[in-house]
Amino acid sequence: MRIILADDHPLFRAALRHAVTQVWESAEVVETNSATTAREALEDAGADGAEALLLDLHMEDSSGLSVLMDLRQDFPALPIAIVSGSEEPRVVAAARQLGAAAFIPKSSSLESLREALAAVKEGDLWFPASEGQEDEDLVRIASLTPAQRRILGFVRRGLLNKQIAYELGISEATVKAHVTAIFRKLGVGNRTQVVLLAAKLDVDQPATDPATA
Structure with missing residues (x-):
């Protein structure tokens, strides 16, 4: 054990x-x-x-x-x-x-x-009594594939598709396809909204509603 x-x-x-x-x-x-x-x-x-x-x-x-x-x-x-x-x-x-x-x-x-x-x-759950509400955006983020999450990390750092392709050793067209899929799954229309929504994974700053961006 x-x-x-x-x-x-x-x-x-x-x-x-x-x-x-x-x-x-x-x-x-x-x-x-x-x-x-x-x-x-x-x-x-x-x-x-x-x-x-x-x-x-x-x-x-x-x-x-x-x-x-x-x-x-x-x-x-x-x-x-x-x-x-x-x-x-x-x-x-x-x-x-x-x-x-x-x-x-x-x-x-x-x-x-x-x-x-x-x-x-014992296989049980344990959480403090003061707990916030569930967030549908996190459900969408969790639905991303591992490859999409890796690319999401680069998008959050501000890298362009060409730069991401270089970092991962894949084609720019493949990166673009992943980014399009990320937009669709997260229900957003641009990179700024992606970054704001993904900020909900951070613990040091309040998350911002991407709809207000």
Whole structure:
């Protein structure tokens, strides 16, 4: 039984390890400090080797809910508990909507942390009482294919189709086809609206309604 911790603060990882070993007494705890190393640990564990992942949303190579969405896509059976310094109701609701098993604020007491982990162990969900409304835009974002999400990331950075094609080693026509599909799936008409809608995956800023752009 293996539990993977993904957090770039050693002291907080130590606190998580302490709580995990109280809930999963015989578990092997694997500590990672980035989304990349967490993914590597999951791949090393194999299809059924990880019992759960405790995931911070803010690390060196990730900042937002995109990492949750990608990991849920690639490891659909894995319970992922978000452990975050952000306690905004919209972020909590978005994490639940994107498939998290739990959302544990970093301000939680050790007792609450153990309670949340025990729920995850039993296959239940655990979320704070203050939770925002579900967002249909997130449903549309989650419907994008992995290739479309990669291209969405480049669009958010302001790259043109030609630049994206160069970065990915594909034709500009292929990029254009993906961008057209992204527009259609997200229900938007231009790149600015795409960027504003995709900002709902961020946790540091309030999301803007793309219809007002």
